[in-house]
Amino acid sequence: MQKKAAVIGLGLIGGSIALAIKQEHPGVYIAGTDVDEAQTKLAVSLNVIDEAAPELEKAVKDADLVVLATPVATTEKLLVQLAGMALKPGAIVTDVGSTKTSICEQADVLSGKNVHFIGGHPMAGSHKSGVHAARVRLFENAYYVLVPNGLGSSEKIGEIKDWLQGTQAKFIELSYEQHDLLTGVISHFPHIVASALVHQVKGMEDEQAWVTKLAAGGFRDITRIASASPEMWTDILLKNNDVMRQLMEDWKQQMSAIEQMLAAGDKEQIYQFFEHAKSYRDGLPAKKQGAIPSIYDLFVDVPDHPGVISDVTGILGRTGISIINIRILETREDIMGVLQLTFRTEEDRRAGMQQLEKHDYESYIG
Ligand SMILES: NC(=O)c1ccc[n+]([C@@H]2O[C@H](COP(=O)([O-])OP(=O)(O)OC[C@H]3O[C@@H](n4cnc5c(N)ncnc54)[C@H](O)[C@@H]3O)[C@@H](O)[C@H]2O)c1
Numbered sequence: 001m002q003k004k005a006a007v008i009g010l011g012l013i014g015g016s017i018a019l020a021i022k023q024e025h026p027g028v029y030i031a032g033t034d035v036d037e038a039q040t041k042l043a044v045s046l047n048v049i050d051e052a053a054p055e056l057e058k059a060v061k062d063a064d065l066v067v068l069a070t071p072v073a074t075t076e077k078l079l080v081q082l083a084g085m086a087l088k089p090g091a092i093v094t095d096v097g098s099t100k101t102s103i104c105e106q107a108d109v110l111s112g113k114n115v116h117f118i119g120g121h122p123m124a125g126s127h128k129s130g131v132h133a134a135r136v137r138l139f140e141n142a143y144y145v146l147v148p149n150g151l152g153s154s155e156k157i158g159e160i161k162d163w164l165q166g167t168q169a170k171f172i173e174l175s176y177e178q179h180d181l182l183t184g185v186i187s188h189f190p191h192i193v194a195s196a197l198v199h200q201v202k203g204m205e206d207e208q209a210w211v212t213k214l215a216a217g218g219f220r221d222i223t224r225i226a227s228a229s230p231e232m233w234t235d236i237l238l239k240n241n242d243v244m245r246q247l248m249e250d251w252k253q254q255m256s257a258i259e260q261m262l263a264a265g266d267k268e269q270i271y272q273f274f275e276h277a278k279s280y281r282d283g284l285p286a287k288k289q290g291a292i293p294s295i296y297d298l299f300v301d302v303p304d305h306p307g308v309i310s311d312v313t314g315i316l317g318r319t320g321i322s323i324i325n326i327r328i329l330e331t332r333e334d335i336m337g338v339l340q341l342t343f344r345t346e347e348d349r350r351a352g353m354q355q356l357e358k359h360d361y362e363s364y365i366g
């Protein structure tokens with residue numbers, strides 16, 4: 001009998017998971033649903049799902065796998081709704097949320113239903129939202145955290161890895177507490193810092209109009225993630241509340257230590273602060289291993305004249321480098337524009353950068 005997967009929430013992550021399931025298991029029938037009708041329609045027209053179910057109950061009916069891919073607070077509510085619905089005996093219910101403790105605890109509502117809950121979190125993504133940004137290879141080589149709770153037997157761990165094999169991610173198992181602590185440090189807290197930096201610039205803008213014009217490479221790099229979905233990040237912070245507040249304390253101590261170094265004009269200490277950070281950062285796993293994002297964008301400064309886009313795409317095309325997306329970002333003082341090119345792999349991006357440099361185009365990874 002044909003297997004069925006149900007994906008609830010057809011955004012960046014739900015869409016990418018659906019594509020990965022289809023790639024590895026072409027015979028599987030995928031039903032999906034989203035509260036945003038436009039996303040559901042787009043998911044069908046992009047062949048991300050086979051069927052748009054009008055509601056949750058229809059989507060999950062007879063499903064062997066249910067993937068909850070909504071913002072984390074919504075996922076908890078959906079679990080409660082699922083508890084009141086007919087689910088296929090033996091089905092696996094999983095989620096993709098960025099926090100795990102409250103979701104895994106809430107999943108206990110499914111006990112007694114003869115289904116298995118295994119929390120999940122693919123550790124890759126982007127600041128983009130929506131199914132149009134979904135990619136079959138979004139999670140390639142990234143870590144995919146699985147958090148079994150009492151409802152997930154080890155036999156089902158093997159089964160869920162098989163379902164998600166098409167992600168080409170590397171599966172690891174963690175407890176939910178450990179997951180939330182680690183992702184708090186390397187993912188959630190950095191989002192607070194990025195957004196706070198943006199607020200700092202905005203606060204200065206009225207008196208210092210130049211500030212936004214000068215905000216270039218470094219500011220752009222460190223604040224990219226501030227463009228992510230506010231709904232998603234509000235939920236994440238609230239659900240990882242205790243960890244966030246502990247990290248905030250650590251951060252304040254670190255800031256005050258730097259303040260003291262500055263007050264004392266302590267050149268050696270300041271040097272050590274940067275030196276230690278550099279050598280640790282330089283030793284972190286390469287992009288492909290998932291600690292750092294798997295989105296292969298390249299930003300190219302282009303003069304504002306007709307034909308420049310076809311020149312850039314021509315250079316890449318002639319050397320066999322394919323791009324999967326192109327966007328014009330902004331015009332700088334009417335003389336320069338920025339093209340955002342998205343590549344399928346890091347190798348393509350590097351090769352593209354080299355080719356463009358040969359033709360005197362300046363490009364950078366943003
Ligand atoms: N964006 C990332 O980088 C990333 C990476 C890993 C995990 N996650 C997690 O994945 C989940 C989804 O994030 P995303 O980036 O795909 O967001 P997204 O905004 O692209 O997609 C979420 C979708 O869920 C839909 N939705 C909301 N409430 C719903 C409901 N009640 N029923 C059905 N659909 C509903 C929204 O309309 C939206 O289309 C979040 O829990 C997030 O924490 C995100």
Ligand SMILES: O=C(O)C(=O)C[C@]1(C(=O)O)C=C[C@@H](O)C=C1
Nearest residue numbers: 098123124125126127187225293
């Ligand atoms: O690359 C980005 O834009 C991301 O923010 C991806 C990122 C992360 O912080 O690394 C964001 C949230 C997820 O839960 C997992 C991955």
